[in-house]
Amino acid sequence: MMRKSLARAGAAAIVLALSTTALAACTPGEGAESGEPTNITMLVLGDKPTNGRLEAMLEKLNVKLEAEANANLDLFYVEWADWQTQYNTQLLSGDDDIDLITTATDWLFAWENAEKGAFLPLSEEMLQEYAPKTWEQVDAEGHWDLTKLDDGQIYFIPEDNFTQYTNHGFFYRGDWATAAGIPDGTITKFEEFTTYFSWVKQNQPEAYPWDVSGAKDAALIGYLQGHTDGQTIQQISAGNYYPFQTTESDPYTVTSWYMEGDELLEAAELAKEWNEIGVWREDALNYDGDTREEFYAGLSGADQHHTQTFIGSIVDNMTKKQPGSDPKFFYFGQENGNFFNDILTHGAMAVNATSKSPEKALEVYDIIRNDEEAYRLLNWGIEGTDYVITEDGKLGFPEGYDSSTDALGSNFWAGRMDDFELDRVTDAPNKQEIYDELAAAAKDYEYSTLVVNKDLIDPTLAAMGGVLSEYIPQLQYGKFDDPAAAIAEMRQKLEDAGYEDARTAIQTDMDAWADERGLK
Amino acid sequence: MVTQTSVGRHEALPTGSGKAVPTKSRKPLLRRIGDNRTLLLMCLPALAFFIVFSYAPLPGAWIAFTNFNYRDGIFGSPFVGFRNFEFLIKSGQLWLLTKNTILYNVAFIILGNILQIALAIMLNEIRSKYFKKISQAVMFLPYFISVVLIGVIAFNLLNYDTGALNALIQQTGGDPIKIYSIAGAWPIIIIICHLWQSTGYGSIVYFAAIMGIDNSLFEAAAIDGASAWQRIRYVILPSLKPTFIILLLFSLGGIMKGNFGLFWNLVGNNAALFQTTDIIETSVYRMIISQNNFTSSTAVGLYQSLFGFALVMLCNWIVRRINEDYALF
Numbered sequence: 020m021m022r023k024s025l026a027r028a029g030a031a032a033i034v035l036a037l038s039t040t041a042l043a044a045c046t047p048g049e050g051a052e053s054g055e056p057t058n059i060t061m062l063v064l065g066d067k068p069t070n071g072r073l074e075a076m077l078e079k080l081n082v083k084l085e086a087e088a089n090a091n092l093d094l095f096y097v098e099w100a101d102w103q104t105q106y107n108t109q110l111l112s113g114d115d116d117i118d119l120i121t122t123a124t125d126w127l128f129a130w131e132n133a134e135k136g137a138f139l140p141l142s143e144e145m146l147q148e149y150a151p152k153t154w155e156q157v158d159a160e161g162h163w164d165l166t167k168l169d170d171g172q173i174y175f176i177p178e179d180n181f182t183q184y185t186n187h188g189f190f191y192r193g194d195w196a197t198a199a200g201i202p203d204g205t206i207t208k209f210e211e212f213t214t215y216f217s218w219v220k221q222n223q224p225e226a227y228p229w230d231v232s233g234a235k236d237a238a239l240i241g242y243l244q245g246h247t248d249g250q251t252i253q254q255i256s257a258g259n260y261y262p263f264q265t266t267e268s269d270p271y272t273v274t275s276w277y278m279e280g281d282e283l284l285e286a287a288e289l290a291k292e293w294n295e296i297g298v299w300r301e302d303a304l305n306y307d308g309d310t311r312e313e314f315y316a317g318l319s320g321a322d323q324h325h326t327q328t329f330i331g332s333i334v335d336n337m338t339k340k341q342p343g344s345d346p347k348f349f350y351f352g353q354e355n356g357n358f359f360n361d362i363l364t365h366g367a368m369a370v371n372a373t374s375k376s377p378e379k380a381l382e383v384y385d386i387i388r389n390d391e392e393a394y395r396l397l398n399w400g401i402e403g404t405d406y407v408i409t410e411d412g413k414l415g416f417p418e419g420y421d422s423s424t425d426a427l428g429s430n431f432w433a434g435r436m437d438d439f440e441l442d443r444v445t446d447a448p449n450k451q452e453i454y455d456e457l458a459a460a461a462k463d464y465e466y467s468t469l470v471v472n473k474d475l476i477d478p479t480l481a482a483m484g485g486v487l488s489e490y491i492p493q494l495q496y497g498k499f500d501d502p503a504a505a506i507a508e509m510r511q512k513l514e515d516a517g518y519e520d521a522r523t524a525i526q527t528d529m530d531a532w533a534d535e536r537g538l539k
Numbered sequence: 540m541v542t543q544t545s546v547g548r549h550e551a552l553p554t555g556s557g558k559a560v561p562t563k564s565r566k567p568l569l570r571r572i573g574d575n576r577t578l579l580l581m582c583l584p585a586l587a588f589f590i591v592f593s594y595a596p597l598p599g600a601w602i603a604f605t606n607f608n609y610r611d612g613i614f615g616s617p618f619v620g621f622r623n624f625e626f627l628i629k630s631g632q633l634w635l636l637t638k639n640t641i642l643y644n645v646a647f648i649i650l651g652n653i654l655q656i657a658l659a660i661m662l663n664e665i666r667s668k669y670f671k672k673i674s675q676a677v678m679f680l681p682y683f684i685s686v687v688l689i690g691v692i693a694f695n696l697l698n699y700d701t702g703a704l705n706a707l708i709q710q711t712g713g714d715p716i717k718i719y720s721i722a723g724a725w726p727i728i729i730i731i732c733h734l735w736q737s738t739g740y741g742s743i744v745y746f747a748a749i750m751g752i753d754n755s756l757f758e759a760a761a762i763d764g765a766s767a768w769q770r771i772r773y774v775i776l777p778s779l780k781p782t783f784i785i786l787l788l789f790s791l792g793g794i795m796k797g798n799f800g801l802f803w804n805l806v807g808n809n810a811a812l813f814q815t816t817d818i819i820e821t822s823v824y825r826m827i828i829s830q831n832n833f834t835s836s837t838a839v840g841l842y843q844s845l846f847g848f849a850l851v852m853l854c855n856w857i858v859r860r861i862n863e864d865y866a867l868f
Contacts, residue, residue, distance in 0.1 A: 111609055136609040233808065234808040302694070302698040305719050305807055482630070512630060515630060
């Protein structure tokens with residue numbers, strides 16, 4: 020008796036509590052055009068700056084936004100610590116305070132999140148009405164197709180008018196490479212790093228040849244890219260790994276370089292050799308120091324990231340902090356031309372599915388992307404205090420500016436425009452040469468419009484991600500006594516996880532996609 | 540609950556006249572709430588805690604049986620039955636996690652309790668008041684050190700290139716050891732860290748129990764000429780038995796839970812050690828953090844809860860069979 024009525028009372032209390040919160044959430048969000056300005060919150064990646072410069076900039080920017088769209092902009096940061104989790108759980112939470120979401124198909128799980136319903140589908144009419152300039156520019160270049168799922172709807176706006184190369188590779192020191200006897204101090208083949216690393220190990224006792232931390236796969240990917248014609252399908256990730264490829268020679272057949280061929284074993288054997296030389300810390304998997312700073316401090320012989328980092332900060336920092344170090348960049352796939360131009364959705368902006376004012380959000384986006392004054396404010400800050408334009412028209416910084424403490428940190432990476440960009444004083448002097456060289460050899464990523472239906476293979480991909488996260492880091496650090504046996508074991512486990520089913524499912528989508536375009 | 544049982548007992552009493560017992564306790568609910576308002580009020584925070592953190596999220600376990608997406612939400616996402624469990628079982632992962640979790644806990648519980656009791660007895664035997672207080676405080680301290688720090692300290696002690704242990708080995712002419720690659724060493728390291736962290740704190744309960752032992756027992760033992768060892772063996776240890784069993788039961792309830800912070804900070808993403816160090820919590824965390832995989836991780840979590848629930852019921856049943864007074868319910 021009592022238990023029943025108690026339960027009923029409890030249930031009533033819960034319902035009451037729930038409905039009050041629900042009601043509280045229903046406060047009017049729509050600011051009428053003439054009324055209060057609407058607050059638009061944009062999710063960006065990065066550590067929230069605390070030097071006050073961001074707030075000062077937003078204050079100025081908001082005066083403009085208020086006048087032009089009766090809206091205010093605020094930024095919400097997903098900080099770098101555990102950013103993958105934070106990003107995905109933030110989207111999962113359906114927080115309706117967020118309106119615009121920075122995303123990317125190759126590093127911010129845009130396809131997964133679009134499929135899971137985190138983003139609002141954007142109708143053409145809506146884009147034409149509220150983001151007309153953006154619509155026109157993206158449409159003129161025919162890039163909307165890059166942002167559609169198999170339901171034919173647009174889910175995000177690509178940062179498609181911004182030149183950058185985010186192909187990865189090794190940064191190393193030309194002075195040390197020369198001393199190691201490498202001709203011209205320039206490494207042209209992946210295996211040449213063995214010579215370089217050995218020299219560093221023997222002659223620079225303070226430094227690790229390549230100080231690297233955490234579960235990485237760069238050494239394997241670098242080898243695979245340079246020794247196969249495998250082309251990774253970026254739409255399909257399994258955990259942090261991208262296990263499905265096509266090959267240039269057979270571009271419409273789905274395969275995996277983790278499953279097929281001997282190259283993975285070769286890569287693993289090279290990694291084992293490097294591990295025995297002592298290229299990285301024995302306990303790299305448990306180490307979590309800042310290895311880039313080690314490189315700047317002359318305590319690491321190499322560092323690994325992409326072209327943009329090399330041009331934007333490595334050259335500048337190394338020239339200042341290690342004079343004469345002659346920083347150089349070897350990019351993966353350099354020896355066989357197996358690397359790609361950036362996909363146009365390496366940065367993209369989505370509208371939150373639960374946003375209370377999606378139209379207003381698009382209006383604001385259209386301004387910060389297409390209005391030069393707003394663009395400069397958001398990206399560079401206030402002229403004179405955050406940046407200066409030098410006499411030769413470059414973007415520079417005021418006297419006494421220290422990028423490590425004074426950075427604006429607005430991190431708007433989802434709508435930058437070449438038209439408004441300037442060369443920076445900190446750019447590598449040979450930036451254009453590097454770009455030209457890359458542009459001449461880089462391949463275009465062919466599969467941007469391929470949409471893979473992952474509903475049925477999601478659990479399989481998750482299981483594969485689990486297997487890969489166990490084996491790949493250990494292979495990359497050369498930790499298995501018998502890499503061949505470990506690879507055989509991994510392949511068996513991937514088979515058990517359902518690799519073949521997943522591959523077949525992706526192949527079906529690939530066939531349909533290729534047929535549609537008359538490619539096969 | 541309490542009133543109900545007592546009613547039951549009243550009714551079971553032979554009444555002689557054959558009449559029903561006057562239903563004294565069947566007052567209206569509101570009245571009874573009013574009578575016990577202070578008690579109920581004291582219950583409220585605990586009730587709120589369990590409702591918010593344990594019962595309210597329960598329906599979310601449904602995710603384990605779906606192909607979850609945000610648009611359709613927890614209950615709208617397509618139902619896939621046990622598919623999320625399939626690979627976990629097929630790969631042997633579920634078995635490995637279960638085995639590791641349980642073995643670690645068994646070691647924690649058995650070694651932990653033995654050490655705690657030994658420590659409490661030793662503290663009790665110390666005569667100098669100041670020394671006793673100081674020892675207690677020092678042993679208590681590790682409990683307040685963050686596991687993040689413990690992870691960092693362990694790395695600085697044990698790592699191959701710059702670790703203190705290997706420096707010592709090299710100084711004495713030995714070969715350094717690759718501890719972070721030896722899976723077999725980690726159960727010992729983790730158990731040592733856990734005991735170091737928790738023994739001082741855990742011994743408090745036993746120490747209090749010893750303090751509570753009737754002094755006349757000690758006096759009688761002294762008159763009988765018992766040695767210190769005999770006093771411990773025949774007076775203190777038997778008196779600690781009920782406390783030990785209650786604590787044991789409590790810890791069995793948590794046998795499917797690991798000490799996540801400690802494991803994660805010591806091992807992290809080092810896959811070379813997973814075979815011996817991966818427990819349910821770390822695996823679930825990794826699945827979400829690096830694989831964005833809500834369904835499998837929920838599946839593992841649900842399995843953990845169900846298995847733990849069954850285990851508690853079983854233990855309680857066994858204890859009840861042995862001695863009803865010791866059972867929790």
